[in-house]
Each structure stands twice: as C-alpha cells, then as structure tokens.
Amino acid sequence: xxxxxxxxxxxxxxxxxxxxxxxxxxxxxxxxxxxxxxxxxxxxxxxxxxxxxxxxxxxxxxxxxxxxxxxxxxxxxxxxxxxxxxxxxxxxxxxxxxxxxxxxxxxxxxxxxxxxxxxxxxxxxxxxxxxxxxxxxxxxxxxxxxxxxxxxxxxxxxxxxxxxxxxxxxxxxxxxxxxxxxxxxxxxxxxxxxxxxxxxxxxxxxxxxxxxxxxxxxxxxxxxxxxxxxxxxxxxxxxxxxxxxxxxxxxxxxxxxxxxxxxxxxxxxxxxxxxxxxxxxxxxxxxxxxxxxxxxxxxxxxxxxxxxxxxxxxxxxxxxxxxxxxxxxxxxxxxxx
Amino acid sequence: xxxxxxxxxxxxxxxxxxxxxxxxxxxxxxxxxxxxxxxxxxxxxxxxxxxxxxxxxxxxxxxxxxxxxxxxxxxxxxxxxxxxxxxxxxxxxxxxxxxxxxxxxxxxxxxxxxxxxxxxxxxxxxxxxxxxxxxxxxxxxxxxxxxxxxxxxxxxxxxxxxxxxxxxxxxxxxxxxxxxxxxxxxxxxxxxxxxxxxxxxxxxxxxxxxxxxxxxxxxxxxxxxxxxxxxxxxxxxxxxxxxxxxxxxxxxxxxxxxxxxxxxxxxxxxxxxxxxxxxxxxxxxxxxxxxxxxxxxxxxxxxxxxxxxxxxxxxxxxxxxxxxxxxxxxxxxxxxx
DNA sequence: CCGCGCCATATGAACGTTCAAATCGTCTCC
DNA sequence: GGAGACGATTTGAACGTTCATATGGCGCGG
Numbered sequence: 001x002x003x004x005x006x007x008x009x010x011x012x013x014x015x016x017x018x019x020x021x022x023x024x025x026x027x028x029x030x031x032x033x034x035x036x037x038x039x040x041x042x043x044x045x046x047x048x049x050x051x052x053x054x055x056x057x058x059x060x061x062x063x064x065x066x067x068x069x070x071x072x073x074x075x076x077x078x079x080x081x082x083x084x085x086x087x088x089x090x091x092x093x094x095x096x097x098x099x100x101x102x103x104x105x106x107x108x109x110x111x112x113x114x115x116x117x118x119x120x121x122x123x124x125x126x127x128x129x130x131x132x133x134x135x136x137x138x139x140x141x142x143x144x145x146x147x148x149x150x151x152x153x154x155x156x157x158x159x160x161x162x163x164x165x166x167x168x169x170x171x172x173x174x175x176x177x178x179x180x181x182x183x184x185x186x187x188x189x190x191x192x193x194x195x196x197x198x199x200x201x202x203x204x205x206x207x208x209x210x211x212x213x214x215x216x217x218x219x220x221x222x223x224x225x226x227x228x229x230x231x232x233x234x235x236x237x238x239x240x241x242x243x244x245x246x247x248x249x250x251x252x253x254x255x256x257x258x259x260x261x262x263x264x265x266x267x268x269x270x271x272x273x274x275x276x277x278x279x280x281x282x283x284x285x286x287x288x289x290x291x292x293x294x295x296x297x298x299x300x301x302x303x304x305x306x307x308x309x310x311x312x313x314x315x316x317x318x319x320x321x322x323x324x325x326x327x328x329x330x331x332x333x334x335x336x337x
Numbered sequence: 338x339x340x341x342x343x344x345x346x347x348x349x350x351x352x353x354x355x356x357x358x359x360x361x362x363x364x365x366x367x368x369x370x371x372x373x374x375x376x377x378x379x380x381x382x383x384x385x386x387x388x389x390x391x392x393x394x395x396x397x398x399x400x401x402x403x404x405x406x407x408x409x410x411x412x413x414x415x416x417x418x419x420x421x422x423x424x425x426x427x428x429x430x431x432x433x434x435x436x437x438x439x440x441x442x443x444x445x446x447x448x449x450x451x452x453x454x455x456x457x458x459x460x461x462x463x464x465x466x467x468x469x470x471x472x473x474x475x476x477x478x479x480x481x482x483x484x485x486x487x488x489x490x491x492x493x494x495x496x497x498x499x500x501x502x503x504x505x506x507x508x509x510x511x512x513x514x515x516x517x518x519x520x521x522x523x524x525x526x527x528x529x530x531x532x533x534x535x536x537x538x539x540x541x542x543x544x545x546x547x548x549x550x551x552x553x554x555x556x557x558x559x560x561x562x563x564x565x566x567x568x569x570x571x572x573x574x575x576x577x578x579x580x581x582x583x584x585x586x587x588x589x590x591x592x593x594x595x596x597x598x599x600x601x602x603x604x605x606x607x608x609x610x611x612x613x614x615x616x617x618x619x620x621x622x623x624x625x626x627x628x629x630x631x632x633x634x635x636x637x638x639x640x641x642x643x644x645x646x647x648x649x650x651x652x653x654x655x656x657x658x659x660x661x662x663x664x665x666x667x668x669x670x671x672x673x674x
Numbered sequence: 675c676c677g678c679g680c681c682a683t684a685t686g687a688a689c690g691t692t693c694a695a696a697t698c699g700t701c702t703c704c
Numbered sequence: 705g706g707a708g709a710c711g712a713t714t715t716g717a718a719c720g721t722t723c724a725t726a727t728g729g730c731g732c733g734g
Contacts, residue, residue: 103440123389293570
C-alpha cells in the first residue's frame with residue numbers, strides 16, 4: 001500500500017476509478033465476476049488508497065465477525081502450562097493465515113462457564129470457538145453442538161459419544177516410542193511417573209507405557225507406577241519412591257516435563273548421573289526440556305500442525321477426528337549405556 | 338436472562354414493551370435520560386428476551402470495536418515466559434471487567450512488524466493496543482503516538498523521551514529487597530547472575546543489586562557478576578563460575594527464576610544444600626519457584642495490578658507513568674543461617 | 675392565559691459493507 | 705432479424721446500532 005492515511009472506504013475507492021462500490025467489493029470477494037482489466041484497476045486503486053475492509057461493517061452484513069473465541073487456561077494454581085501457551089501462539093498464527101483472529105476470554109470451568117460462551121455468541125463477538133483442555137465430562141462440546149455453534153477441540157472430547165470434531169496427539173503412541181527407545185538402549189525395568197487417575201491425557205499416556213512395555217515383555221507391575229500432581233515436587237518424591245523400592249527401575253518415564261524435572265533433581269541430589277546412571281524422560285518438549293543439564297529426552301507435540309488441523313476442521317465442519325503422532329526428541333537424559 | 342434463543346434485536350425488545358429502539362438503547366447507555374418506570378420495564382424486557390447489543394453494529398456506528406490488540410510473545414527460541422503468560426491472563430480478565438476483549442495477533446519485532454499494527458487499525462479490528470516486552474529503541478510507542486492511536490505499555494518505553502503511558506515493575510527495588518533480606522540473614526558476599534547487557538529489564542535489576550549492596554557496604558566487584566542468557570543452563574554455568582572463583586559468594590541472586598533454577602541444579606550436583614549452604618534467589622515468582630525443592634525465594638510481580646493499571650491508563654489516556662513495587666516471596670532457598 | 679423551557683420519548687439518518695435484483699450491452703442461434 | 709442467454713456492472717436494500725434532531729406534554733413565570 002502506497003498511501004495509508006486513514007480509512008478509505010469502498011465508495012471512495014470506487015469513485016477514484018469511476019466504478020461502483022460493488023465492483024470494488026467484487027474485486028476482493030469475487031474476482032471472477034470482473035473484467036480482467038477492471039479487476040486490475042480496482043486492485044491498483046485499493047492498493048494505492050490503502051483500502052482495507054471495515055470488519056465491523058462486513059461483520060454486520062454477513063452476521064459473522066471473523067473472530068475465534070478461545071478460553072485462556074486458568075492460572076489459579078501454580079502450574080506450568082508451556083504447551084498450552086505454545087498452542088495458543090500457533091493457533092493465533094494459523095488463524096491469521098486465514099484472515100481471522102483469536103479473541104481471548106476467561107470463563108470458569110464446567111456448566112458455570114457456559115454463560116460466557118452464550119454471551120459472546122449473543123453479542124456476535126465470535127463466530128466459532130476453539131476448545132482446549134477438554135476434561136472428562138466437559139459440558140462444552142455438547143452444549144455447542146446442540147446450538148449448532150461451530151467449534152473444534154484440541155484434545156479429545158472425552159466421554160459420551162462424538163460431540164464434535166477434535167484433534168489430539170496420540171499420547172499412548174508417544175509413550176510407546178519412549179519405551180521402545182529405552183528398550184533399545186538396554187533398559188529392562190522401566191518405571192512410570194504419572195498424574196492422578198481420572199485425567200484423560202494422563203491415563204492415555206500411562207496406557208501407552210503399559211502396552212509398549214507389555215509388548216517387550218517388560219514388567220508393568222503396580223510398584224513401577226507412581227502417580228501425583230503435575231509438579232516438580234511430585235516428580236521428585238515419585239522418583240525417590242521408585243528408586244527406593246525393592247527392585248528399582250533403571251529408567252524413569254515421566255508423564256510430563258515438569259514431573260521429569262523433579263526426577264532429574266532427585267538424581268542430582270543423590271549424585272546419580274541422569275542418563276548414564278538412571279534414564280529419565282519427559283513429555284511435551286517444553287522449553288524446560290532443552291534447558292536442563294543433561295538435556296531432557298522428551299516427546300514433542302506438533303502444536304503448529306494441531307492448530308492448523310483444528311482450524312481446518314472448523315472450516316469444513318466435518319465431524320472429523322484426527323490423532324497426530326508426536327515426535328520423540330532424544331537428549332542426554334535418556335543416556336547411552 | 339430468562340430466554341436466550343438467539344439474537345433479539347433492539348427493535349424487537351422495543352416492540353415488546355411498546356417503546357422505540359432509542360429508548361431501549363438509552364436504558365443501557367444513558368439510563369439517566371429515562372423515566373424510572375420506563376427504565377425498569379426496558380431492563381426487564383432486555384433480560385427477558387436475553388438481548389445483548391450486536392458488537393458489529395455498535396462498532397460500525399461508533400467507529401470502535403471494543404477490542405484491544407495484543408501481540409503474542411514470539412516463541413521462536415526455547416525460552417520460558419511464564420510471567421508474560423500470566424500477564425496476558427490478567428489483561429484478559431481486566432479487559433472483561435470493562436466490557437472489552439483482547440484480540441491476539443503476531444508480528445515480527447521492530448519496524449517490520451508495524452505493518453501488522455497498521456493493518457489492524459485500518460480494518461478497525463482494534464481500537465487500542467497494549468504493548469508488552471518493549472525493547473530499547475522499540476519503534477512502536479513512537480509510531481503509535483504519532484498517529485494518535487491509544488496505547489499503553491507494560492514495561493518502560495525505554496529510550497528517547499516520553500512516547501506514551503506505561504506501567505512497570507520496579508525491578509531495582511525488587512532486587513534491593515532481595516539483597517536486604519540476604520543481608521539480614523547474615524550474607525556479606527552476594528553474587529549476581531544476570532542477563533547480557535542491553536536488556537532494559539535485566540540492567541535495571543542489576544542496578545538494584547548494585548545499589549543495595551553498596552548501601553550495605555558489600556562488594557559489587559566485577560568478579561561477583563556473571564551474565565548470560567535466560568536459560569537454566571546459563572544459570573548453572575554462571576553459578577559454577579561464581580562458586581569456583583577465588584572468594585566465592587555465599588548467596589546467588591539470579592535475575593530470573595529460570596536462571597535461579599540452573600543455580601539450584603548446580604548446587605544439587607555438588608551436594609551443597611541450597612538455602613542452608615548457599616542461598617539462591619530468583620525473580621518473577623513463576624510457578625517454577627513454588628515447585629522446586631527447596632522452594633525458590635523470588636520476587637512476585639503484581640500482574641493483576643499491572644494489567645488493571647495498563648487498562649486504566651488506556652482509558653484516561655494521560656501520559657502517565659507508574660512504577661509498581663514487587664513483593665519479596667521468601668522460601669527455603671534463601672535459607673536460614 | 676400564553677409562551678418558554680424542560681423532560682421523556684420518537685424519528686430519520688448514517689456508519690460501511692454484502693446480498694439480491696436490475697440494467698444494459700453484446701453475442702449466439704435459429 | 706429477433707428472442708434469449710450471458711457477461712459486466714450498477715442500484716436499492718438491509719444488517720443493528722447510535723447520533724442528532726424532532727415531537728409532544730407539562731409546569732412555570734410574566
């Protein structure tokens with residue numbers, strides 16, 4: 001754009017080349033309707049005057065805002081959520097590629113928060129939602145589906161029937177890759193540091209560990225599993241419990257990077273070299289993983305592809321489900337024996 | 338709201354109680370103009386029909402969107418930014434309290450990114466910006482001020498004159514609190530783990546350490562300062578350098594939690610108990626700080642108050658500047674001697 | 675008792691776009 | 705050569721608000 005003083009209107013652009021509003025409008029929205037030469041002149045004028053369609057006017061007419069609603073992850077507890085922060089960034093970028101934008105909001109979890117969604121829709125502030133951090137029994141997918149509101153979720157819409165399109169990462173498969181990696185390094189007794197039962201994501205990852213271990217005829221006995229919160233501290237005490245058991249594992253598979261960090265801390269305390277002594281792995285490949293010493297072997301979630309897929313489900317509005325494969329990122333913490 | 342099928346319009350609400358659109362409009366925007374009884378009936382009808390003003394229509398008329406533009410912190414490098422994520426959450430909540438919302442976007446740093454700001458304005462997608470992570474020589478404040486675009490920054494608009502209103506945290510004062518705390522615990526030789534020179538925030542915190550230490554007649558010689566990136570690894574090697582020096586400090590003051598985490602890791606490796614052996618402190622009081630063992634003494638940034646202030650500067654559009662005091666959060670890593 | 679001002683409410687217009695339908699040539703085909 | 709079809713462009717209306725102004729009733733002072 002050459003000149004960009006302020007807010008040229010469709011009418012002004014049209015007057016500038018002696019055509020009607022609609023012709024200029026078509027230049028942007030339905031170029032095939034225009035005579036090639038007219039199209040060219042229109043585009044030139046648009047560029048010269050720095051015209052950009054007024055989103056409010058367009059939205060008023062088309063009854064849509066071009067905005068996608070996204071609920072921020074609550075910050076109440078002291079929990080790190082680097083993955084979700086990365087996802088939000090990716091979502092934002094992916095939305096821009098489609099000439100849309102992300103509108104943020106906050107809402108309490110559960111039924112209680114539905115009012116906020118209703119309100120945004122009533123105001124026509126957004127015309128679709130991207131759900132994240134769907135919980136088991138989350139009322140949102142059903143509620144939105146009932147009302148015919150376009151939405152797509154990052155994370156399975158756990159429970160009762162297919163309520164809507166979602167994209168998720170195959171956590172079980174990610175864990176299987178981890179176990180296979182450790183097995184190939186010679187580990188034959190692999191412990192699991194998990195979250196408390198009832199979390200869809202955490203249970204899925206545990207399942208992956210169990211299935212893969214069984215596949216290699218490794219033990220998956222209860223004494224190899226410790227469950228707790230998603231904190232460094234929980235990882236530390238969990239690791240201690242496993243290492244102090246009668247037949248301690250030689251590798252610790254953690255359900256997240258935060259938990260793995262705790263395991264690393266415990267090893268450091270005890271003077272056990274992570275990697276060469278006891279192997280440790282995380283999940284999510286957050287910035288934490290690359291920053292520790294030794295670097296933490298982890299499983300990278302393809303956030304960009306997830307965001308891309310979520311938006312594409314939003315557009316095509318097929319009731320599709322898609323499970324993406326995460327990628328094992330090997331660093332020194334899983335060692336070499 | 339009792340019934341909330343879909344999109345009641347002003348006209349419909351008006352018809353429902355036999356008045357004109359404008360009367361209902363006034364019930365929301367200028368209640369003082371209405372007869373008390375009419376007001377009551379109007380509000381009742383609004384509630385009954387679940388009316389919510391259409392944001393596009395309102396925005397078209399008033400030439401404003403009620404949206405605040407916010408550039409997401411870039412994710413290119415593997416850097417943790419829990420503070421900014423928290424701030425974004427707080428900003429979002431504070432905006433909602435004023436019946437506004439945050440619209441996210443991405444933009445490259447520097448001059449190059451200004452086009453994105455221009456575009457959002459041209460489309461009237463946002464009517465104000467909140468800037469964060471302002472850099473030394475950041476072109477945005479000046480650019481926006483020139484064009485009369487409302488904005489406010491979290492972070493000083495470093496350099497050349499007062500370009501616009503900002504809110505910031507007094508990092509120097511935060512560090513002074515840290516030093517005073519350590520001094521009161523008996524530390525007389527306090528090292529500093531900082532970022533590389535040229536970062537406004539980092540330099541400010543270093544200044545705070547220096548001034549406070551001088552105030553207690555402690556040494557601030559060059560050998561007590563190590564500078565590097567904002568990573569765990571940098572903190573670890575920095576801590577090693579300080580502890581291996583001729584006259585090692587008994588306390589390590591880190592410029593951020595991530596850096597402090599590295600220092601904690603090094604102490605663990607060497608079997609030195611953090612806190613009782615060598616004291617360590619961080620900055621920002623991110624979730625990391627509470628999750629380590631021992632808990633990391635840190636300095637909490639009042640993100641909610643910052644967000645509140647930023648928005649209030651946006652409204653009053655005074656060229657105000659406001660420096661908030663952070664709060665020392667004492668945990669076990671600073672020890673007890 | 676009349677005009678003035680004030681209060682409460684109503685009406686017309688405008689914001690800038692897109693949709694639906696109208697216009698006006700031009701070209702084709704029988 | 706005229707009907708019809710088609711291509712390119714224009715026109716009128718509508719989306720749902722708010723602004724500016726108009727209307728009408730009522731009390732008050734001269």
